[in-house]
Amino acid sequence: MDNQLIFAALLPERAPWFILGPLLGALTATFFLAMNQPLGASGAYTQTLNFLRRNGYRVIWRIWYFIGMALGGVIVTQFLQDSRGFRSGFDAFRAASPLWLVIPLIFIGSVLIGYGAKVAGGCTSGHGICGIAQRSKSSIVATCTFMSSAIIATGAIRLISGGKL
Amino acid sequence: MNSRRMNFFGLFFGAGFGGILAAGTLHEYDTIHAMLRLDEFYVYGFMGSGIIVATAALWIFEKKQTTTLIGSEIKLQRSKPQTNHIKGAAVFGTGWAIAGTCPAPALVMLASGGILASIAITGIFLGIHLASKRGDLEFGDGEHHQVTSSFSN
Numbered sequence: 001m002d003n004q005l006i007f008a009a010l011l012p013e014r015a016p017w018f019i020l021g022p023l024l025g026a027l028t029a030t031f032f033l034a035m036n037q038p039l040g041a042s043g044a045y046t047q048t049l050n051f052l053r054r055n056g057y058r059v060i061w062r063i064w065y066f067i068g069m070a071l072g073g074v075i076v077t078q079f080l081q082d083s084r085g086f087r088s089g090f091d092a093f094r095a096a097s098p099l100w101l102v103i104p105l106i107f108i109g110s111v112l113i114g115y116g117a118k119v120a121g122g123c124t125s126g127h128g129i130c131g132i133a134q135r136s137k138s139s140i141v142a143t144c145t146f147m148s149s150a151i152i153a154t155g156a157i158r159l160i161s162g163g164k165l
Numbered sequence: 166m167n168s169r170r171m172n173f174f175g176l177f178f179g180a181g182f183g184g185i186l187a188a189g190t191l192h193e194y195d196t197i198h199a200m201l202r203l204d205e206f207y208v209y210g211f212m213g214s215g216i217i218v219a220t221a222a223l224w225i226f227e228k229k230q231t232t233t234l235i236g237s238e239i240k241l242q243r244s245k246p247q248t249n250h251i252k253g254a255a256v257f258g259t260g261w262a263i264a265g266t267c268p269a270p271a272l273v274m275l276a277s278g279g280i281l282a283s284i285a286i287t288g289i290f291l292g293i294h295l296a297s298k299r300g301d302l303e304f305g306d307g308e309h310h311q312v313t314s315s316f317s318n
Binding site for chain 1: 208218219243258274276291
């Protein structure tokens with residue numbers, strides 16, 4: 001058997017944005033057509049957290065949505081792309097800083113992500129895509145705010161790291 | 166719609182969303198960081214074209230008063246900006262810049278074998294937990310409550 005043929009990647013390392021972006025837009029709209037609900041990732045985290053600690057308001061399909069996101073990631077990266085197996089991730093971050101600094105920074109950054117998304121009522125998917133697509137003013141304001149704060153913070157990180165990040 | 170079917174839709178659309186992110190390497194720190202450094206147009210093109218298609222489609226559905234699969238007429242939710250939207254988004258953006266990932270990409274990164282993403286996912290859960298202790302959050306569980314009542318869950 002020709003191994004090359006079996007393991008040939010179906011997808012390139014990165015498919016063009018002008019295919020994936022419209023596909024994501026179509027997925028969001030189709031989901032509305034089915035469920036009349038927005039597809040937000042931070043909402044799925046909240047529901048999963050409520051489920052895990054057995055408390056609060058729970059919407060079970062959003063937990064399946066949470067599992068689905070991981071499943072889609074597994075299918076594409078492990079079976080359709082040429083990127084199988086384990087690795088650490090955060091390549092550019094690790095190339096610029098030692099691991100003892102990278103790990104706590106990822107953790108602190110992620111706590112801010114979770115806290116901010118919960119307070120703002122959504123993240124990049126919920127406000128950025130679903131919210132703007134519904135022409136909701138609060139989502140437009142939230143998206144403009146997190147885009148600018150992220151670009152400013154990245155500029156600050158670039159200065160602090162001496163241009164390494 | 167029964168709950169088994171809803172769960173299937175959740176899984177199916179989640180897999181579609183996670184798969185699209187993975188196909189565009191949006192789960193990689195390097196992609197997000199390059200976008201926020203304004204080095205690369207890719208993610209702006211990705212999000213921009215996604216928003217345009219979704220906005221146009223939802224606008225048409227709303228105009229035609231399309232009936233959804235769960236039986237009710239399509240209902241979009243528009244809310245007025247409150248200070249929490251701005252405060253939360255400013256904190257979120259800062260975290261996004263530091264960790265170079267956000268909730269969905271972190272999950273996909275772990276699914277792609279990136280083990281450090283488990284730290285990010287733990288952090289996001291902790292952040293959501295800490296924020297849910299605030300007493301002033303009227304929104305933030307991802308649901309449109311005015312249409313949830315029509316669910317046979």
